[in-house]
Amino acid sequence: MRIGVLTGGGDCPGLNAVIRAIVRRGVEHHGQSFVGFRDGWRGVLENVHEELTIESTRGILPRGGTILGTSRTNPFKREDGPARVRSTLAELELDGLIAIGGEDTLGAAERLHREHGVPVVGVPKTIDNDLGATDLTFGFDTAVSVATEAIDRLHTTAESHNRVIVVEVMGRHAGWIALYSGLAGGADVILIPERPFDIEEVCELVRRRHARGRYFSIVVVAEGAVPREGTLVVQEGKTDEFGHVRLGGIGHVLEREIEARTGFETRAVVLGHTQRGGTPTAFDRVLATRFGIAAADAASQRRWGEMVALRGTDIVLVPLAEAVREPKLVPDELYELAATFFG
Amino acid sequence: MRIGVLTGGGDCPGLNAVIRAIVRRGVEHHGQSFVGFRDGWRGVLENVHEELTIESTRGILPRGGTILGTSRTNPFKREDGPARVRSTLAELELDGLIAIGGEDTLGAAERLHREHGVPVVGVPKTIDNDLGATDLTFGFDTAVSVATEAIDRLHTTAESHNRVIVVEVMGRHAGWIALYSGLAGGADVILIPERPFDIEEVCELVRRRHARGRYFSIVVVAEGAVPREGTLVVQEGKTDEFGHVRLGGIGHVLEREIEARTGFETRAVVLGHTQRGGTPTAFDRVLATRFGIAAADAASQRRWGEMVALRGTDIVLVPLAEAVREPKLVPDELYELAATFFG
Amino acid sequence: MRIGVLTGGGDCPGLNAVIRAIVRRGVEHHGQSFVGFRDGWRGVLENVHEELTIESTRGILPRGGTILGTSRTNPFKREDGPARVRSTLAELELDGLIAIGGEDTLGAAERLHREHGVPVVGVPKTIDNDLGATDLTFGFDTAVSVATEAIDRLHTTAESHNRVIVVEVMGRHAGWIALYSGLAGGADVILIPERPFDIEEVCELVRRRHARGRYFSIVVVAEGAVPREGTLVVQEGKTDEFGHVRLGGIGHVLEREIEARTGFETRAVVLGHTQRGGTPTAFDRVLATRFGIAAADAASQRRWGEMVALRGTDIVLVPLAEAVREPKLVPDELYELAATFFG
Amino acid sequence: MRIGVLTGGGDCPGLNAVIRAIVRRGVEHHGQSFVGFRDGWRGVLENVHEELTIESTRGILPRGGTILGTSRTNPFKREDGPARVRSTLAELELDGLIAIGGEDTLGAAERLHREHGVPVVGVPKTIDNDLGATDLTFGFDTAVSVATEAIDRLHTTAESHNRVIVVEVMGRHAGWIALYSGLAGGADVILIPERPFDIEEVCELVRRRHARGRYFSIVVVAEGAVPREGTLVVQEGKTDEFGHVRLGGIGHVLEREIEARTGFETRAVVLGHTQRGGTPTAFDRVLATRFGIAAADAASQRRWGEMVALRGTDIVLVPLAEAVREPKLVPDELYELAATFFG
Structure with missing residues (x-):
């Protein structure tokens, strides 16, 4: 045969x-x-x-x-x-x-x-x-492991700087990687394509943590996560050193929105292809x-x-x-x- | 409540x-x-x-x-x-x-x-x-991961030195860790408590690899693995620098037996408690x-x-x-x- | 005291x-x-x-x-x-x-x-x-380790897909992380702030690899790397699903430029804050x-x-x-x- | 040429x-x-x-x-x-x-x-x-990394069980790996060939930790570490399931001695060849x-x-x-x- x-x-x-x-x-x-x-x-x-x-x-x-x-x-x-x-x-x-x-x-x-x-x-x-x-x-398990290890690392930066860190992971149509790595990494918010999000609810969760003395937050978001219809008015991007407007995927959109709405310093990290190799x-x-x-x-x-x-x-x-x-x-x-x- | x-x-x-x-x-x-x-x-x-x-x-x-x-x-x-x-x-x-x-x-x-x-x-x-x-x-998954990473590392030593390496992993009554880490690590023989082994069959597998030009072998053994009744005549141990007879668990028994029976240089590594921490x-x-x-x-x-x-x-x-x-x-x-x- | x-x-x-x-x-x-x-x-x-x-x-x-x-x-x-x-x-x-x-x-x-x-x-x-x-x-050693591990992972994706992968690492003014992780990860091109680059020379290196049957390339670039004056005419960005123009740092600029100039599929990964935590x-x-x-x-x-x-x-x-x-x-x-x- | x-x-x-x-x-x-x-x-x-x-x-x-x-x-x-x-x-x-x-x-x-x-x-x-x-x-850096990762893992077991854990690392003539991995792993005692040890001093350090409410200890020992002349009277070993006296290298000697002298549960782990591969x-x-x-x-x-x-x-x-x-x-x-x- x-x-x-x-x-x-x-x-x-x-x-x-x-x-x-x-x-x-x-x-x-x-x-x-x-x-x-x-x-x-x-x-x-x-x-x-x-x-x-x-x-x-x-x-x-x-x-x-x-x-x-x-x-x-x-x-x-x-x-x-x-x-x-x-x-x-x-x-x-x-x-x-x-x-x-x-x-x-x-x-x-x-x-x-x-x-x-x-x-x-x-x-x-x-x-x-x-x-x-x-x-x-x-x-899947490898992707989740790579993402979880990254979230572990980002936790210490978030804590030391009192920052919100948005971690964009893979998942165009389904939020499995976001859900599992978010659970394993101890994320404070997880956003997945299956559940369109309300940016104000996200910001409210972050603000409530702050109010309780937790001055940092980890938001894990699947690349395919989308805002609930009519809820997100995207604001103007910043200009970088090459004169380009810095915009990007959902991770960077959340970075700008959360910082603008809550006033807390926010940084996005897009894990990208590291999740699928090795x-x-x-x-x-x-x-x-x-x-x-x-x-x-x-x-x-x-x-x-x-x-x-x-x-x-x-x-x-x-x-x-x-x-x-x-x-x-x-x-x-x-x-x-x-x-x-x-x- | x-x-x-x-x-x-x-x-x-x-x-x-x-x-x-x-x-x-x-x-x-x-x-x-x-x-x-x-x-x-x-x-x-x-x-x-x-x-x-x-x-x-x-x-x-x-x-x-x-x-x-x-x-x-x-x-x-x-x-x-x-x-x-x-x-x-x-x-x-x-x-x-x-x-x-x-x-x-x-x-x-x-x-x-x-x-x-x-x-x-x-x-x-x-x-x-x-x-x-x-x-x-x-x-269990963590223990298997730690054991697999160790087997990965031991592979390169086995290859560079043309050695048989015996890796003793946890498992007193059941061979799950040995089986999974052996599969994941590409072991050439896996020995588990559920299946008493014949030392000559183990040696024969190693010899057959040698005959085919594979001059190294990885043997993964659960700590609770036992020889089939009547098959293993244990040989005399060596004396170490403190005047002690160097003997040990099943990993070290296999180390001695395989080397004595096949003539191939053999080394045992006992992973021990690293498998359960961290x-x-x-x-x-x-x-x-x-x-x-x-x-x-x-x-x-x-x-x-x-x-x-x-x-x-x-x-x-x-x-x-x-x-x-x-x-x-x-x-x-x-x-x-x-x-x-x-x- | x-x-x-x-x-x-x-x-x-x-x-x-x-x-x-x-x-x-x-x-x-x-x-x-x-x-x-x-x-x-x-x-x-x-x-x-x-x-x-x-x-x-x-x-x-x-x-x-x-x-x-x-x-x-x-x-x-x-x-x-x-x-x-x-x-x-x-x-x-x-x-x-x-x-x-x-x-x-x-x-x-x-x-x-x-x-x-x-x-x-x-x-x-x-x-x-x-x-x-x-x-x-x-x-520094931790940052280099994290970056090297990422480059290792990205290698397999680059090879499987015949892609150019651009890895943007930290280093605004000095290229130490890029240099060390690029050396350790086996990068095919390394770009650092100390040496303004010519985009055509970068593309030529990638093309020469292709010509020799190496259909993938890893380009490691420090975030502060800049094009040699007058050499880089930045092209128009793409529009993403939210209607934003996708632009970004030097990694994303290289992604667009290399793909546009060589015709080889190119992807950028920005390692970001994972390099400094954990x-x-x-x-x-x-x-x-x-x-x-x-x-x-x-x-x-x-x-x-x-x-x-x-x-x-x-x-x-x-x-x-x-x-x-x-x-x-x-x-x-x-x-x-x-x-x-x-x- | x-x-x-x-x-x-x-x-x-x-x-x-x-x-x-x-x-x-x-x-x-x-x-x-x-x-x-x-x-x-x-x-x-x-x-x-x-x-x-x-x-x-x-x-x-x-x-x-x-x-x-x-x-x-x-x-x-x-x-x-x-x-x-x-x-x-x-x-x-x-x-x-x-x-x-x-x-x-x-x-x-x-x-x-x-x-x-x-x-x-x-x-x-x-x-x-x-x-x-x-x-x-x-x-050397790889060996130290592998040993440090093992010590990190063993820490949690030591703490959870209130145990003394002895980690035997490589180093026949020089204690570099023991010294560096012990420093990096936060060892409570480090023993190296260059400094013959007094077993009672080792036990005393462990007892003092206990007295201060630190009920676990990590002892890192180079394989070539030796007792100071005349200080170590080795006690009888235990018999294992194959009827062998379980003895071994310096790690196992310390395991027995520390447990016998302090009454604290003690376990040895010998890292062996995992330190040199991979x-x-x-x-x-x-x-x-x-x-x-x-x-x-x-x-x-x-x-x-x-x-x-x-x-x-x-x-x-x-x-x-x-x-x-x-x-x-x-x-x-x-x-x-x-x-x-x-x-």
């Missing part, structure tokens, strides 16, 4: 651990052989690949990123996409594909399988943890490894159209369609729990 | 996070007040306590250990134990207790509740992760915080005799009796998965 | 280690007692202080920030400043001050001593490492502790007007005037060494 | 950074080419080597260990050693060697140069920091890189018989003979400073 492997979408700690586990398991337990496609679906469309062996995947377990490269290429963006996928599989005499990716990559995989009969097994990947059908995705946490390495083993097993059983997933402590198989149906958002109850610690 | 809190057994990263969450939740959402007992059940027996307030539990979220101290005192080890527990509760006018601990602490809690009607809610704690009725316990990982802080919230909620609902637990992504309540019935061991299937990477 | 202690300027990992060492040394070896002023010179001007004892400074060694708080208050900004400093000293019956701070704080200390006879010993502090008269300042590295803890001991010793010998400094492996005393004469910049030779690894 | 490179003695974080810097500098600035010998002097004696190029040394900067392997082979242990070294150099048409190593490796290099005219430049390497003629060696700190990466550049420069100038060294903030060249004359021990004054914090 010969299988193609690809990684798509944003890079994510644990991708290499999945690849290594697939190959090790597949070769030793199922007699499979593997090719790796370069840069996600692009490598399949253009048939750019390399042989994946136990030797070529050795030592990559602790390494961030993906040795296969990645891209956001979508095979349905070009008319002959699905046909090219099929012809590459035929040309390389592949029995199937293992696609490791997020909503877009798995969405394409699901459609290729459903509409074009492409044999594909999915492995869910997103540092944002917003994929349905799995309790958790690998990469060595995975032990938790993510184990989860990624278990996913990789399960993917090789699933391919050996020709469970095409399915995806590996974590349920409790078990790795299970679920339909790809289930995973890509809709994003998994932070439920209200969980946000309310976190709010226990606000202000 | 007035509640007593205690932490018992070995210390564990996340205990302070639980305490902080209980107090914050209880005070703000349920109007509860709290006393903390010193050093586990000892503080209850001898009525040594302090008031726990939002102010006195501030800033402890990221700190390892427990501000309440801990001990292995068992109230059933003294005849008047249960009576003293009841009289302390009466004296302090407590409505109930929240006991945070492992098998022993919760076992005492369960019996106090069942036999003596003591109103108690449990919070499971063990870095070993061997408590039933909960998917995971806090502290700041908890983000994962453990979140889990501990959620447990603390749930425990305060459970007390407010007088769910005595129950314990908070993680099931999938939910925090639930389960009977204390269920948690302490028998230790949760590593299942065979999971060990077999890990064995994919042996040799 | 009774001594006042203050910390001024930006917070810096190691300040608490200095305070603890001063108190421990002074109390036990010299029979000194200590008061700590709140928020730098502000606390002296307004006589806001607290007693500093061995007990009150216990356990602060590993903690970032400063338990005394800090500010940028300058006693020479108000007419009665020097007089108030003297009257506070008289009121509290202090024999002298130990001022821990950077260029501004020590500049004020030097002038207070020279012009107004205020008895003061200085301890140099700046994460930027740009103070003369000392080989290194504490806090627990100090072991190196900084030792240096800060040695500085604290030396400051208590210097005060006991009434070495007013002097500052502790590191020279090779020794702690020495130098005139405050020497330290604040001019900033210590990155010498050309050192930058040329780093350039060995450019491109 | 063609140069051979070797790494000898115990592995050490930063070796790969040196190798990479030598090659990058040598190829690009001096037109040198390089061969790397396997496993220290063994590779020279047996002419086992590989070509070292910019490509083959790429990406190794952050990796611990040495890609060349290492050994303790001494060319003077075999009669024809020096002759074989010379014949390998002739065979490969090498103009000289760069030897990276500690006392033994550099001692052999010095003698080969002095007695046999072998052209060799030295790079000092030891995590123990006990080489003369250089302010610091790379690897990614180097930023500090060590910069130092190692600067050493590598300087070594390539020195070779290009045929400064045979010399060694690169750190003096203050400068890299200088010193005679190899100076470096290996005698070990650099912890001076009394520095130990007395550390003693400020004892008890």
